[in-house]
Structure formats: structure tokens, C-alpha cells
Amino acid sequence: MKDSDSKIKHIAVSGNIGAGKTTLSEMLGAHYGWEVHYEDTNTNPYLSDFYEDMHRWSFNLQIYFLNSRYKQILDIRNGDKVVIQDRTIYEDASIFAPNLHEMGLMSKRDMENYWTLFELMTSQVEPPDLLIFLKASIPKLVEHIQKRGREYEGSISLDYLKRLNEKYENWIAGYDIGKLLIIDADQTDFKSNKEDFGNILEKIDSKLFGLF
Numbered sequence: 001m002k003d004s005d006s007k008i009k010h011i012a013v014s015g016n017i018g019a020g021k022t023t024l025s026e027m028l029g030a031h032y033g034w035e036v037h038y039e040d041t042n043t044n045p046y047l048s049d050f051y052e053d054m055h056r057w058s059f060n061l062q063i064y065f066l067n068s069r070y071k072q073i074l075d076i077r078n079g080d081k082v083v084i085q086d087r088t089i090y091e092d093a094s095i096f097a098p099n100l101h102e103m104g105l106m107s108k109r110d111m112e113n114y115w116t117l118f119e120l121m122t123s124q125v126e127p128p129d130l131l132i133f134l135k136a137s138i139p140k141l142v143e144h145i146q147k148r149g150r151e152y153e154g155s156i157s158l159d160y161l162k163r164l165n166e167k168y169e170n171w172i173a174g175y176d177i178g179k180l181l182i183i184d185a186d187q188t189d190f191k192s193n194k195e196d197f198g199n200i201l202e203k204i205d206s207k208l209f210g211l212f
Contacts, residue, residue: 008129008208010076011084014091015134015185016164017156018144023191024134024183024200025086031201034084037072044068051156058100059110065092066118073125088128093118095167103163127177130207135172136185138162179207 011034013021022038029036046064050057069089076083097114100106106114136144141161172182181203183190190197 008082009079010073010126010128011082011130011132012088012128013084013086013132013134014088014168016136016141016161016168018141018148018161019134019136020144020185020191021086021134024132025084027190027197028204029084032082032084034082037076037083037085039065039087054100054103054105058106059114062092062097062100062106062114063117065096066114066121070121070125077126085128088131089118089122089125090127091168091171093122094171095164099160099163099167103160130179130181130204131175132181132183132204133168133172133175134183134185135168136165138165140186141165181207 011028013025013028015021025036025038028034044061044064046057046061050061066089069085069087069092072083072085073089076085093115097106097111097118101108101111138158138161142158145156172180183200183203188196188200190200
């Protein structure tokens with residue numbers, strides 16, 4: 001770990017469903033000695049219900065994720081380790097919740113309630129020291145989703161992924177609260193290609209430590 005790490009507490013990896021966030025987070029965590037904080041999908045009590053009935057469970061799911069990620073941020077900032085986080089609290093509020101509202105799956109009342117809570121939470125925490133965005137096309141997302149074979153993801157539609165991708169692009173275009181690194185997941189095979197992964201490490205070192 002570099003001496004500069006003492007000033008760095010929070011790295012975050014963002015991207016659509018199936019972009020490769022968890023894989024990259026684990027690889028970076030292993031390389032730099034960072035602790036990985038995962039998105040709470042395995043123990044989330046609402047996720048499978050949500051994919052079965054999005055209208056009924058959308059608000060419950062988003063509140064659960066909001067609370068979970070807020071707690072993660074507090075733990076990161078109060079802890080003594082450098083943490084890399086799989087997905088951010090900002091994605092919930094800028095992408096997933098508004099998308100559900102626009103699709104008629106979350107009421108205006110629930111959306112306003114959710115947004116008020118999000119604004120209160122984010123006013124009390126700092127953004128990541130570096131946000132890494134994995135940009136991926138719909139075919140690449142589908143390929144990854146099918147490979148990992150999670151049963152509850154089998155009902156995700158192409159239209160749903162497309163809507164999310166559009167919102168991700170808009171969010172990233174306006175992201176101005178911290179350092180940002182965009183990685184084209186279609187053109188980068190960081191999992192199998194050491195050179196591709198090395199290129200990502202160089203870019204991260206440059207962003208965090210001013211190297212290269």
C-alpha cells in the first residue's frame with residue numbers, strides 16, 4: 001500500500017447490472033490491499049420479490065438499498081481501512097429509483113419521500129475519493145448476466161437495462177462531486193487480460209497518486 005493511501009478512504013465502482021463491478025472491485029481490492037464492501041444482494045430480503053412484482057416492492061427495495069449503502073459509507077469514513085465499494089448510494093437515487101418512478105412502478109409520493117431521505121443522508125457524508133464507472137453496452141451486460149446465472153435476474157428485460165444505461169450516461173455526464181475514471185467494459189477484458197488490468201491500474205494510480 002502506498003503512503004498516499006493514508007489520505008484515501010473510499011473508492012467506489014459504479015455501473016449497470018452485469019457491468020462487472022464486483023469482479024473489478026475484488027481484483028482492485030486484492031491488488032491494493034483494499035477492503036471490499038459488496039452490494040447487499042445475497043441477504044437482501046426484497047430483491048427476489050421485487051423481480052417478481054416490481055410495482056409492489058420497488059419502494060421497499062430502494063429504501064433497503066439506501067439504508068444499506070448509507071451505513072456502508074458511515075462505516076468507511078469512521079473506519080481505519082481503505083475500502084472499495086461495489087455500487088454507490090448516488091446510483092440508487094439518480095438511476096434506479098427515478099427509473100422505477102418513470103416506469104410507473106413507484107408512486108410520486110414514494111419517490112418524493114425517498115428523495116428527501118436521500119438528500120438528508122448525503123448531506124451528512126462525503127463522496128468517494130474516486131468513482132470508477134464501468135460503461136457497458138446492452139449485449140455485454142446480457143452476456144455477463146447470463147454467465148452468472150442468478151435466478152432472480154432471469155426476468156430482467158432489455159428495455160429495463162436500456163433505460164438504466166441511459167440514466168447512467170446522464171448521471172456520469174453531470175458527475176462533479178469528485179474524481180472520476182470511466183472504463184469501457186466492451187473494450188477492456190480486465191478479468192482475463194493482464195495488460196488490460198494493468199492499464200486500469202495505471203489510470204487509478206494517476207487519479208489517486210498523481211503518477212504517470
